[in-house]
Amino acid sequence: MIIGITGSSGAGKSTICELLEEKYDVKIINADKIAKKLSKKGTNYIIDIIAKFGKDIVDEDGELKRKKLAEIIYNDPKKRMELNKCTFKYIRKEIEKQIKEQKGKTIIIDAPLLFESELNKLCDKVIGIVSAKELQIERIVARDNIDYEQAEKRLKAQSSNDFYKEKCDIIIENDNNMQCLKDKIQEIAKLLNMA
Numbered sequence: 001m002i003i004g005i006t007g008s009s010g011a012g013k014s015t016i017c018e019l020l021e022e023k024y025d026v027k028i029i030n031a032d033k034i035a036k037k038l039s040k041k042g043t044n045y046i047i048d049i050i051a052k053f054g055k056d057i058v059d060e061d062g063e064l065k066r067k068k069l070a071e072i073i074y075n076d077p078k079k080r081m082e083l084n085k086c087t088f089k090y091i092r093k094e095i096e097k098q099i100k101e102q103k104g105k106t107i108i109i110d111a112p113l114l115f116e117s118e119l120n121k122l123c124d125k126v127i128g129i130v131s132a133k134e135l136q137i138e139r140i141v142a143r144d145n146i147d148y149e150q151a152e153k154r155l156k157a158q159s160s161n162d163f164y165k166e167k168c169d170i171i172i173e174n175d176n177n178m179q180c181l182k183d184k185i186q187e188i189a190k191l192l193n194m195a
Contacts, residue, residue, distance in 0.1 A: 001192065002099065002107045002122055006114035007129030008158040010136030010143070010151075012174035012181075016129055017110050019185050024194045027102050031111035031119070034094050035087055039064045045090045052082055074153050088117040095119065106194050112158070115167055125192060128168030130161040135176060 007013050017028045038045040041062035049057060049064065053072065059065055073080040091111075099107055099122065114120050131139075133155065140151035165171055170191075172184050188194075 001124050001194075002109065003192065004109045004111065004114045004120050004123035004126040005129065006111055006120075006126060006168065007131075007164055008136065008161075009112065009154055010139035011129040011131045012139070013110050013112065013129050015174070016127075016172060016181070016185065017108060019182060020108060020189070020194075023185070024189055025105055026108050026194065027098075027105045028108050028110055029095055029098050031091050031095065031109065031113070031117075034091050038090050038094065045086070048086050048090075049083070052086060053079070070154075074150075074157050077157070080157065084113065084116060088113070092117060092119060095122070106192075115159075120167075125169045126167070127170045127172060127188065128164030129172050129174055130164055131174045135174075 005013050005016060014030075017030070020026050021028055039049065040046065041058075046058070046062075046064060049069075053069065057065055057069055057072075069083070073083050095109060109119055109123060111117065111119050114123075114126065120126050136155055137148060137151045140146065140154060141148060144151070146154075170188055172181070172188070174181060
């Protein structure tokens, strides 16, 4: 079985995936980690990014300047779409490769842009993680070491909780209550025959 886990930044996708990995025999495929790996110096992906955004997007060692790229895409929706289109192509290829390599395990695709990249089409079920906006902003500020305004801007550029509630098969509300979260995961695992 392939399960997609999605939600906007700071909703708690990584926490949910960690809890699932701790307790169940699952393989987590993290789209963000794949994107980071693919954006190393000299890869086809980074060559494409330089072609689209210019040489200023990498440092003198040829490594991607993530903060600079984030600044560009969160201030220009057109540039964000351009980057996503390029990224989706490479990520999808790598995820499909990793799925083929798995034997018998439940696979979880952790992807913030699961629907936008059409990775949802690879999934049997999709779980959406939602959280209160203020909580999400707090988490983004702590995780990415950016200020409140930047975090809010990032969140505004992403899909709303209503988008996930409408599109996903299952919704988990992550309000920082760890026991509730664990109970909900156990319930979902039984429902999806993972337990």
